[in-house]
Amino acid sequence: xxDLPNSLRTGPDERGHFGQFGGRYVAETLMPxxxxxxxxxxxxxxxxxxxxxxxxxxxxxxxxxxxLWFAERLTEHLGGAKIYLKREDLNHTGxxxxxxxxxxxxxxxxxxxxKIIAETGAxxxxxxxxxxxxxFGLPCTxxxxxxxxxxxxxxxxxxxxxxxEVVAVESGAKTLKDAMNEALRHWVANVHxxxxxxxxxxxxxxxxxxxxxxxxxxxxxAREQILEAEGRLPDMLIAPVGGGSNAIGLFxxxxxxxxxxxxxxxxxxxxxxxxxxxxxxGGRPGILHGNKTYLLQDEDGQITEAHSISAGLDYPGIGPxxxxxxxxxxxxxxxxxxAEALASFQKLTKLEGIIPALESAHAIAAAxxxxxxxxxxxIIIVNCSGRGDKDIFTVADALGVEL
Amino acid sequence: xxRFTAAFGKPRTALVAFITAGDGDTAANLDALVAGGAxxxxxxxxxxxxxxxxxxxxxxNLRSLAKGTTTADIFAIATLFRARHPDTPLVLxxxxxxxxxxxxxxxxxxxxxxxVDGVICVDIPAEEDPELGPALRAAGxxxxxxxxxxxxxxxxxxxxxGAGGFLYYVSVAGITGQQQAAQASIDEAVVRxxxxxxxxxxxxxxxxxxxxxxxxxxxxxxxxxxxxxxxIIAEHGDAAAPYVETxxxxxxxxxxxxxxxxx
Numbered sequence: 001x002x003d004l005p006n007s008l009r010t011g012p013d014e015r016g017h018f019g020q021f022g023g024r025y026v027a028e029t030l031m032p033x034x035x036x037x038x039x040x041x042x043x044x045x046x047x048x049x050x051x052x053x054x055x056x057x058x059x060x061x062x063x064x065x066x067x068l069w070f071a072e073r074l075t076e077h078l079g080g081a082k083i084y085l086k087r088e089d090l091n092h093t094g095x096x097x098x099x100x101x102x103x104x105x106x107x108x109x110x111x112x113x114x115k116i117i118a119e120t121g122a123x124x125x126x127x128x129x130x131x132x133x134x135x136f137g138l139p140c141t142x143x144x145x146x147x148x149x150x151x152x153x154x155x156x157x158x159x160x161x162x163x164x165e166v167v168a169v170e171s172g173a174k175t176l177k178d179a180m181n182e183a184l185r186h187w188v189a190n191v192h193x194x195x196x197x198x199x200x201x202x203x204x205x206x207x208x209x210x211x212x213x214x215x216x217x218x219x220x221x222a223r224e225q226i227l228e229a230e231g232r233l234p235d236m237l238i239a240p241v242g243g244g245s246n247a248i249g250l251f252x253x254x255x256x257x258x259x260x261x262x263x264x265x266x267x268x269x270x271x272x273x274x275x276x277x278x279x280x281x282g283g284r285p286g287i288l289h290g291n292k293t294y295l296l297q298d299e300d301g302q303i304t305e306a307h308s309i310s311a312g313l314d315y316p317g318i319g320p321x322x323x324x325x326x327x328x329x330x331x332x333x334x335x336x337x338x339a340e341a342l343a344s345f346q347k348l349t350k351l352e353g354i355i356p357a358l359e360s361a362h363a364i365a366a367a368x369x370x371x372x373x374x375x376x377x378x379i380i381i382v383n384c385s386g387r388g389d390k391d392i393f394t395v396a397d398a399l400g401v402e403l
Numbered sequence: 404x405x406r407f408t409a410a411f412g413k414p415r416t417a418l419v420a421f422i423t424a425g426d427g428d429t430a431a432n433l434d435a436l437v438a439g440g441a442x443x444x445x446x447x448x449x450x451x452x453x454x455x456x457x458x459x460x461x462x463x464n465l466r467s468l469a470k471g472t473t474t475a476d477i478f479a480i481a482t483l484f485r486a487r488h489p490d491t492p493l494v495l496x497x498x499x500x501x502x503x504x505x506x507x508x509x510x511x512x513x514x515x516x517x518x519v520d521g522v523i524c525v526d527i528p529a530e531e532d533p534e535l536g537p538a539l540r541a542a543g544x545x546x547x548x549x550x551x552x553x554x555x556x557x558x559x560x561x562x563x564x565g566a567g568g569f570l571y572y573v574s575v576a577g578i579t580g581q582q583q584a585a586q587a588s589i590d591e592a593v594v595r596x597x598x599x600x601x602x603x604x605x606x607x608x609x610x611x612x613x614x615x616x617x618x619x620x621x622x623x624x625x626x627x628x629x630x631x632x633x634x635i636i637a638e639h640g641d642a643a644a645p646y647v648e649t650x651x652x653x654x655x656x657x658x659x660x661x662x663x664x665x666x
């Protein structure tokens with residue numbers, strides 16, 4: 001690394017902490033494995049062959065680089081800053097999730113693990129994991145809350161077609177956090193041969209770091225592409241944040257560019273005084289799923305249920321590096337409601353011919369709010385983190401349309 | 404002499420019994436455990452996301468929380484237990500978030516005030532000791548650490564550093580209340596652990612019957628039983644105490660018999 005001593009890109013520290021956040025809060029059974037994973041990741045980082053295979057798969061299998069699209073009609077409509085979309089929706093499997101899955105399955109192979117597990121909420125990470133498991137010929141089990149299984153049948157079927165076993169998790173509230181609990185329970189009993197592909201920049205160290213590194217291809221490309229298109233860096237980045245892997249992937253390569261303003265968008269659901277999934281705006285620091293971070297919880301530290309129209313943002317926590325970037329003020333986090341995201345979902349579809357994921361629609365909504373307040377000489381890059389085909393049933397339901 | 408050294412210093416292996424606070428009539432069940440002969444009590448603090456627990460204890464956590472059990476209720480249960488039973492060691496066992504949410508010093512002070520002797524926190528490994536360990540030790544409490552089949556010899560000193568009370572050997576790489584480990588692997592592990600520490604070694608996870616308890620009692624200083632008590636409470640609800648006492652006595656009798664065989 002050639003980072004300056006005062007860089008914001010050097011974290012986490014050797015104990016896996018970003019300021020007070022992050023860490024390795026896991027049962028003793030998992031601790032030796034987490035340490036082993038870190039050793040293997042360090043070796044992979046130092047191995048040019050690992051990076052070469054990762055780059056090869058991203059180019060020829062995922063279809064990278066993803067385009068940086070100048071959204072001219074959206075820009076004209078809003079009458080302010082120029083808006084570029086980073087088209088992660090055009091990746092194989094339709095979202096940024098695959099970048100991380102490619103990286104982790106290469107690690108699994110390196111470690112000699114022969115079975116893959118993952119948790120999933122809406123099913124996007126489950127589909128991406130089942131995809132790479134198929135590609136590498138490894139048996140794969142996906143843990144998914146029973147409530148999510150019922151409302152995401154197309155993705156459940158996709159995973160099964162790809163050869164994965166889908167376990168409907170009946171514990172707790174039967175959604176994403178319970179799927180993660182169950183994946184951890186399975187892992188702890190099968191540590192000898194099983195690799196857990198975590199889907200976001202959360203979990204125990206080194207997961208937040210390695211997922212971020214695998215996703216940073218988004219920001220590295222965007223940086224190169226905007227320099228080519230505009231001859232300069234953007235004035236602002238905007239990305240949606242659930243766990244926050246697409247966002248950190250876009251943000252991280254720009255953290256030391258002080259003139260680039262960075263905005264993360266949290267799901268405000270029905271509004272911050274109602275049911276929502278905005279851990280930073282409505283939560284406080286606590287410990288869950290292996291890391292210390294902002295969590296939705298009550299005064300006794302019991303975790304409360306999150307809500308968002310976007311199943312991918314429906315999680316009561318956020319990646320620890322985001323909590324740190326929030327506390328030091330480098331990234332500003334803004335809430336966007338279900339209703340705002342739904343409106344932006346339709347607007348982008350009509351103006352640009354791009355159906356965004358409901359997650360990405362949250363970032364579009366924030367751009368709609370901010371762009372008109374900036375001059376036409378300003379440039380914003382919005383992460384279009386996924387495509388919205390998976391969401392058409394949810395959107396139809398919200399609009400009162402029967403399919 | 405602490406309550407732990409007294410409990411593990413008896414001329415027989417100790418029974419360490421776990422129940423979840425707020426699940427069923429906790430005060431009555433605690434009294435039943437003591438009456439039945441349990442030597443150490445682990446009182447589980449319910450959590451919404453008990454990641455290391457199997458179905459039985461998960462369900463107990465949710466039953467307790469559904470009844471509205473708060474952290475204040477748990478300390479009230481502990482305080483009253485200590486008033487009724489001055490000699491039985493009491494351990495709070497649970498997850499990091501409910502223990503640390505008001506600050507580690509607050510939690511340690513409340514434990515000390517309530518007469519709690521030690522704390523087991525499932526998801527604070529030795530690497531994250533600063534989160535809770537220093538505060539507990541400063542308040543005179545023992546932080547009880549877990550060792551597992553994956554804890555190798557190189558790692559053991561780190562696990563033992565700052566540990567107190569007893570060492571809890573989790574005999575199965577897995578979650579609570581599931582399969583039992585092969586006795587040979589337990590025997591081997593206990594020998595290895597006892598060579599590394601002067602702390603008493605208690606063995607748990609998947610121990611459900613008097614026969615299993617007796618087997619383990621031949622080598623270990625303590626036998627931990629949890630899910631089997633939880634099952635009794637799940638079946639009998641608020642009227643579980645007599646059944647808890649009977650089962651406790653059957654475990655204790657089996658453990659006593661084991662020591663006689665060993666001798």
